[in-house]
Amino acid sequence: MDARRLLGWGLLALCTACSGAKQAVREPSEPGTGGSGVSARRQSMHSEELASRRYVDESMGFELIQPGGTWQLDQTDEQTPEGLAIPVVLRDPTTQAQVVLQVAPAVASPVQFAERLTMGLRSQPGFVTSDIEPLPMSDSAVGFYFAVGDNVRGRVVVRDGGADRVFLMLATWPASAPEDVAQTVNALFESVRPLPVSPEQT
Secondary structure, three states: OOHHHHHHHHHHHHHOOOOOOEEOOOOOOOOOOOOOHHHHHHHHHHHHHHHHOEEEEOOOOEEEEOOOOOOEEEEEEEEOOOOOEEEEEEEEOOOOEEEEEEEEEOOOOHHHHHHHHHHHHHOOOOEEEOOOEEOOOOOOOEEEEEEEOOOEEEEEEEEEOOOOEEEEEEEEEEOOOOOHHHHHHHHHHHHOEEOOOOHHHO
């Protein structure tokens, strides 16, 4: 896979709307088991809220927790000739933040993908990136921040997506956006996990 094509597609996906996007159907929440006392009720309500925002894509092998508030999740059918799929795009129209989840064949490790992306970004006029850092979400997860001039901030996280996939998560938001936008993006990234492999798949 050509790293520059991967980078170009990722940035294109971040900066443009996907015409084939459709509003996602959330997985129905399961009824809470309840509990005694205020603390147990709050815990039950929190669990039900997370369940209502849980999104599962069995074909791409991942799950995530959608941010609350004005964030929207759209499903897409986009795929590049190189085999890079973009199953979901999440947007917050209030802050203009956007997150794109990409699923790539595991032709390289997350670190190698991130290295190619940072090199590609640094070669583009106006782009500045931080160094790649390991992340606690998995043994091989890495990430970095980037900026485009004075107007745009961004974050890239790459993690393993199972035996044959790598998840690439790219986010952008205006530099003037509230500070909690970056926290919401990081929480979303941390919620992305590969689905467990069933006994039938082994």
